[in-house]
Amino acid sequence: MSAIKSYSKTYRIMHWAIAVSFTLLLVTILLRLTWMNKNHMADIIGVYLTDAGTSLPQDDLIVLAKKIRHPMWQWHTYIGYVLVGLFAIRFMLPIFGEMKFQNPFNKLLSVKEKFQFWVYIVFYVCVTASLITGLIIELGPKTLRKQVEDWHKLSIYYLVAYMVIHLTSILIAELTKEKGLVSRIISGSNKN
Template sequence: MTTIEPVRKDIQRQGHIKKYSASLRLWHWANTIVISGSLLTVLINSTITDERPVSALVKNELKNASAMVSDEQAGSVAHALGDRVWSIHIYFGYVLVGLLLFRLALEFFQLADQKFIRKMKSAYRQFQSTKKERELVKHELTVKAIYAVFYILLLVMAVTGLFLAFEDLLAPFKSIRHSVKEVHGFCMYLILAFIFVHLAGVFLAERKDNKGIVSDMINGGGDHQ
């Protein structure tokens, strides 16, 4: 489990802790809110607004009110409720795409020592060349690799989500809709796994030598140890 704990130390500058720019912190917390909201809509539509129980509920409630409706009519109401929730899910998806583009832009405009790709390359070079604190560098490289996979998952989620949102405009590719939907759903489960691993890692880090990671992501970090 230690390999999933975020590292608070700056491996490029001994005696310092990592700095997080205001832009990166804004992206991190906004992304947290949007992904949580998106997953919540999926949970609601698979439980509270699931078509079968909602159809039965609508039919029974109207029957108690002396109004009779057919199964098809009740199903239409349930389907409409589900569509409302999915429309919110789509809006969250648009925001997620915007945040992903914002994060990609940060790689060009961030300070050089805070760029993700630069940090990952630096960790790899240090792992290859140094024997001192090799475990710390290996740890940092592993965490960065996990984050890289997360960014790739976000990209796949964004692309497949846009395909599903604009499927009417992409009629020539309708034959692959089911496959795209399957990939989109599978990536959602992988992102859920990442969230669990990330939270577990932060929890473990806060209980050990890297206490203060959460506050660093709020106030920017960068203080001397």
């Protein structure tokens, strides 16, 4: 049985700051895809206007819907900037001896540990690609925007998959050999 891992204050702060940022990003994405979908909102506005005895062309309704959801989408951008900063810090921390990256090729690791480290590597590569494409969309040349927008939209797939894998792994760990894992990542101590 491996030793119980403890988490430094720096590790815990970074973990939760990144987790909250991803959760908020996911909320904005899900809102955009569901309740605040431009077509759905345009239909609601159209029905309201029809009931009020007036109407607008569908294109104008979609423009109006986009304007209504624009402030929510600005939050997506702001949180993305925060995440860029957090990931820059995350990648610099190993220089200072904090949050070192694990080598999945280490022969002393168990299959479970190798899988875990590979999942983190794939996650970091995907996040980096999402952050770069997001920055290009916001700050880059307009000629590249449409090209990278499609790649950026794929982020939801790895993000949801990673969250499911991460939360499932935590549950399994808590119910088996790593009781107190959640307590350690919240408070740094092992409270069973």
